[in-house]
Amino acid sequence: MVLEERIAETRAELAASESARQELMVAQAVASERGRLMQEMHDGIGSNLITALAIARQQEQPDSTIKTLNRALSDLKITVDSLEPVEGDVVALIGNLRHRMASDLRDAGIHCKWEVGDCAPLHWLDATNALHVLRIFQEAIGNVLTHSGATEMRIGCHESERDGRAGIAVYVADNGAGFRTDEVARGKGLSNIHARARSLHGELTCESTIGNGSTVTLWLPHMRAV
Numbered sequence: 453m454v455l456e457e458r459i460a461e462t463r464a465e466l467a468a469s470e471s472a473r474q475e476l477m478v479a480q481a482v483a484s485e486r487g488r489l490m491q492e493m494h495d496g497i498g499s500n501l502i503t504a505l506a507i508a509r510q511q512e513q514p515d516s517t518i519k520t521l522n523r524a525l526s527d528l529k530i531t532v533d534s535l536e537p538v539e540g541d542v543v544a545l546i547g548n549l550r551h552r553m554a555s556d557l558r559d560a561g562i563h564c565k566w567e568v569g570d571c572a573p574l575h576w577l578d579a580t581n582a583l584h585v586l587r588i589f590q591e592a593i594g595n596v597l598t599h600s601g602a603t604e605m606r607i608g609c610h611e612s613e614r615d616g617r618a619g620i621a622v623y624v625a626d627n628g629a630g631f632r633t634d635e636v637a638r639g640k641g642l643s644n645i646h647a648r649a650r651s652l653h654g655e656l657t658c659e660s661t662i663g664n665g666s667t668v669t670l671w672l673p674h675m676r677a678v
């Protein structure tokens with residue numbers, strides 16, 4: 453009886469060891485493929501866009517052409533950022549986006565304040581979900597740059613509960629002209645970021661009053677169904 457128990461324990465240990473080995477192999481393969489894709493995007497598409505932008509400036513192409521190329525390059529950089537392993541760190545993810553858009557904010561004369569508290573990692577935040585988060589805030593910051601007339605913007609995140617569920621609230625706020633939320637709600641841009649928030653199992657809220665700026669907040673749960 454003792455011998456049978458030892459054999460069963462040994463088999464269980466071997467099975468666990470093999471399972472761990474296979475998981476490690478898969479993780480290494482995913483990391484290798486992620487690195488390859490990032491390098492290809494940087495060396496291929498990124499290099500071509502940078503060249504096209506330089507030529508457009510040398511040839512004094514219209515501002516609309518230069519802005520379109522700049523926007524495409526920014527989109528590519530944000531996509532690459534989503535592939536960077538951030539270990540579920542929302543602060544690092546949003547910090548990278550803030551860094552990417554810093555020059556646009558400076559050019560628009562908008563001072564950016566960074567308001568970040570300690571936030572636990574979101575273990576479900578993989579590359580696909582990270583890109584959803586980045587696109588939501590790219591749209592929100594883009595709206596501040598394009599439509600608000602703001603002189604100051606605040607980006608931050610903090611721990612927050614919703615209906616008894618622990619999570620993180622990430623927000624972009626500005627001191628601009630504000631807008632009527634019932635009118636903006638019909639826009640395609642807001643519809644798209646609401647759809648992204650739902651895919652994250654999160655909640656997106658937009659608050660604004662005319663003359664008093666606006667705030668876009670994305671709440672993300674710590675725990676969620678896959």
